[in-house]
Amino acid sequence: MPRLQLRIELSQQRLVCSESGRIIRSYPVSTAVNGPGELYGSGCTPRGRHRIRLKIGDGCEENTVFVARRPTGEQFSLQLAASEPERDWILTRILWLTGIEKGINRGGDVDSLRRFIYIHGTPEDQPMGMVASHGCIRMRNRDLMDLFDRVENGTLVEIVE
Numbered sequence: 001m002p003r004l005q006l007r008i009e010l011s012q013q014r015l016v017c018s019e020s021g022r023i024i025r026s027y028p029v030s031t032a033v034n035g036p037g038e039l040y041g042s043g044c045t046p047r048g049r050h051r052i053r054l055k056i057g058d059g060c061e062e063n064t065v066f067v068a069r070r071p072t073g074e075q076f077s078l079q080l081a082a083s084e085p086e087r088d089w090i091l092t093r094i095l096w097l098t099g100i101e102k103g104i105n106r107g108g109d110v111d112s113l114r115r116f117i118y119i120h121g122t123p124e125d126q127p128m129g130m131v132a133s134h135g136c137i138r139m140r141n142r143d144l145m146d147l148f149d150r151v152e153n154g155t156l157v158e159i160v161e
Contacts, residue, residue, distance in 0.1 A: 066090045
Protein backbone atom coordinates (compact mmCIF):
# COMPACT_ATOMS: atom_id res chain seq x y z
CA MET A 1 0.00 0.00 0.00
CA PRO A 2 1.41 3.42 -0.92
CA ARG A 3 2.64 5.33 2.12
CA LEU A 4 2.19 8.88 0.84
CA GLN A 5 -1.13 10.65 0.68
CA LEU A 6 -2.04 13.73 -1.32
CA ARG A 7 -4.62 16.35 -0.37
CA ILE A 8 -5.70 18.99 -2.86
CA GLU A 9 -7.24 21.98 -1.10
CA LEU A 10 -9.39 23.86 -3.62
CA SER A 11 -9.90 26.90 -1.38
CA GLN A 12 -6.15 27.27 -0.89
CA GLN A 13 -5.11 26.09 -4.37
CA ARG A 14 -2.50 23.82 -2.75
CA LEU A 15 -1.48 20.20 -3.03
CA VAL A 16 -0.19 18.83 0.26
CA CYS A 17 1.86 15.64 0.32
CA SER A 18 1.96 13.85 3.67
CA GLU A 19 3.34 10.67 5.14
CA SER A 20 1.87 9.20 8.33
CA GLY A 21 0.05 12.49 8.95
CA ARG A 22 3.24 14.58 8.63
CA ILE A 23 3.41 17.15 5.81
CA ILE A 24 6.54 16.59 3.74
CA ARG A 25 5.79 18.84 0.73
CA SER A 26 3.29 21.48 -0.30
CA TYR A 27 2.90 22.82 -3.82
CA PRO A 28 0.80 25.59 -5.38
CA VAL A 29 -1.71 24.31 -7.94
CA SER A 30 -4.36 25.64 -10.27
CA THR A 31 -7.75 23.91 -10.39
CA ALA A 32 -10.92 24.50 -12.43
CA VAL A 33 -12.07 28.00 -13.21
CA ASN A 34 -15.60 26.50 -13.10
CA GLY A 35 -15.06 25.48 -9.46
CA PRO A 36 -15.70 22.11 -7.84
CA GLY A 37 -18.06 19.59 -9.41
CA GLU A 38 -18.27 16.03 -10.55
CA LEU A 39 -20.48 15.92 -13.65
CA TYR A 40 -19.10 14.87 -17.01
CA GLY A 41 -18.67 17.91 -19.28
CA SER A 42 -18.81 20.43 -16.42
CA GLY A 43 -15.19 21.59 -16.64
CA CYS A 44 -15.10 21.36 -12.84
CA THR A 45 -12.56 19.73 -10.52
CA PRO A 46 -14.09 16.66 -8.86
CA ARG A 47 -14.09 16.36 -5.08
CA GLY A 48 -13.66 13.32 -2.90
CA ARG A 49 -11.26 10.44 -2.59
CA HIS A 50 -9.29 9.32 -5.62
CA ARG A 51 -6.26 7.19 -6.31
CA ILE A 52 -3.50 7.63 -8.85
CA ARG A 53 -4.53 5.17 -11.55
CA LEU A 54 -1.55 5.65 -13.82
CA LYS A 55 1.72 7.58 -13.92
CA ILE A 56 2.54 8.77 -17.44
CA GLY A 57 5.69 10.40 -18.77
CA ASP A 58 8.46 8.84 -16.71
CA GLY A 59 11.76 9.78 -18.34
CA CYS A 60 10.27 12.42 -20.64
CA GLU A 61 12.01 15.78 -20.79
CA GLU A 62 10.54 18.75 -18.98
CA ASN A 63 8.02 20.55 -21.24
CA THR A 64 7.20 17.42 -23.26
CA VAL A 65 3.76 17.99 -24.80
CA PHE A 66 1.08 15.31 -24.32
CA VAL A 67 -2.15 14.74 -26.24
CA ALA A 68 -4.43 11.86 -25.26
CA ARG A 69 -1.80 10.82 -22.67
CA ARG A 70 0.89 10.31 -25.31
CA PRO A 71 3.94 12.46 -26.03
CA THR A 72 3.48 14.31 -29.33
CA GLY A 73 7.19 14.74 -30.00
CA GLU A 74 6.82 18.49 -29.36
CA GLN A 75 8.60 20.51 -26.71
CA PHE A 76 6.60 23.41 -25.34
CA SER A 77 7.95 26.85 -26.21
CA LEU A 78 6.53 30.36 -26.34
CA GLN A 79 6.72 30.18 -30.13
CA LEU A 80 4.64 26.97 -30.17
CA ALA A 81 2.15 28.55 -27.73
CA ALA A 82 1.81 31.63 -29.94
CA SER A 83 1.00 29.43 -32.93
CA GLU A 84 -1.81 27.65 -31.02
CA PRO A 85 -3.18 30.15 -28.46
CA GLU A 86 -6.35 28.16 -27.61
CA ARG A 87 -4.59 24.87 -26.88
CA ASP A 88 -4.83 23.47 -23.32
CA TRP A 89 -1.24 22.42 -22.67
CA ILE A 90 -0.59 19.17 -20.82
CA LEU A 91 3.13 19.03 -20.17
CA THR A 92 5.97 17.01 -18.62
CA ARG A 93 4.10 14.31 -16.61
CA ILE A 94 0.55 13.08 -15.99
CA LEU A 95 -0.92 11.51 -12.87
CA TRP A 96 -4.28 10.12 -14.03
CA LEU A 97 -6.83 9.99 -11.23
CA THR A 98 -9.62 7.49 -10.65
CA GLY A 99 -12.43 8.14 -8.20
CA ILE A 100 -13.03 5.58 -5.46
CA GLU A 101 -16.42 6.77 -4.19
CA LYS A 102 -19.27 5.17 -6.15
CA GLY A 103 -21.85 7.74 -7.24
CA ILE A 104 -19.65 10.65 -6.12
CA ASN A 105 -16.61 10.40 -8.41
CA ARG A 106 -16.85 6.83 -9.71
CA GLY A 107 -19.31 5.44 -12.24
CA GLY A 108 -22.01 6.95 -14.38
CA ASP A 109 -21.74 10.63 -15.32
CA VAL A 110 -19.46 11.48 -12.37
CA ASP A 111 -16.56 9.14 -13.16
CA SER A 112 -13.24 11.00 -12.75
CA LEU A 113 -11.30 8.42 -14.76
CA ARG A 114 -13.66 8.73 -17.74
CA ARG A 115 -13.54 12.52 -17.37
CA PHE A 116 -9.74 12.30 -17.84
CA ILE A 117 -8.95 14.17 -14.62
CA TYR A 118 -5.18 14.52 -14.26
CA ILE A 119 -2.56 16.20 -12.19
CA HIS A 120 -0.34 17.56 -14.98
CA GLY A 121 2.30 20.12 -15.86
CA THR A 122 1.52 23.46 -17.44
CA PRO A 123 3.49 26.29 -19.06
CA GLU A 124 5.54 28.36 -16.63
CA ASP A 125 3.67 31.56 -17.53
CA GLN A 126 0.35 30.11 -16.34
CA PRO A 127 -0.87 31.25 -12.91
CA MET A 128 -0.56 29.05 -9.85
CA GLY A 129 -2.47 29.51 -6.62
CA MET A 130 -5.61 30.54 -8.49
CA VAL A 131 -8.30 28.82 -10.54
CA ALA A 132 -7.52 28.56 -14.26
CA SER A 133 -7.87 24.96 -15.49
CA HIS A 134 -10.57 23.09 -17.41
CA GLY A 135 -11.05 20.61 -14.53
CA CYS A 136 -7.61 19.08 -14.03
CA ILE A 137 -5.08 20.02 -11.37
CA ARG A 138 -2.21 21.97 -12.95
CA MET A 139 1.25 22.18 -11.41
CA ARG A 140 4.56 23.81 -12.20
CA ASN A 141 6.63 21.32 -14.21
CA ARG A 142 9.49 21.08 -11.71
CA ASP A 143 7.04 20.61 -8.81
CA LEU A 144 5.25 17.88 -10.75
CA MET A 145 8.51 16.10 -11.54
CA ASP A 146 9.35 16.13 -7.82
CA LEU A 147 5.90 14.82 -6.88
CA PHE A 148 5.91 12.22 -9.67
CA ASP A 149 9.09 10.66 -8.26
CA ARG A 150 7.53 10.44 -4.77
CA VAL A 151 4.19 8.81 -5.58
CA GLU A 152 3.16 5.48 -7.04
CA ASN A 153 0.11 4.00 -8.68
CA GLY A 154 -2.53 3.64 -5.98
CA THR A 155 -1.49 6.69 -3.96
CA LEU A 156 -4.55 8.21 -2.25
CA VAL A 157 -5.55 11.70 -3.47
CA GLU A 158 -8.26 13.56 -1.56
CA ILE A 159 -9.74 16.65 -3.20
CA VAL A 160 -11.53 18.94 -0.73
CA GLU A 161 -13.08 22.39 -0.89
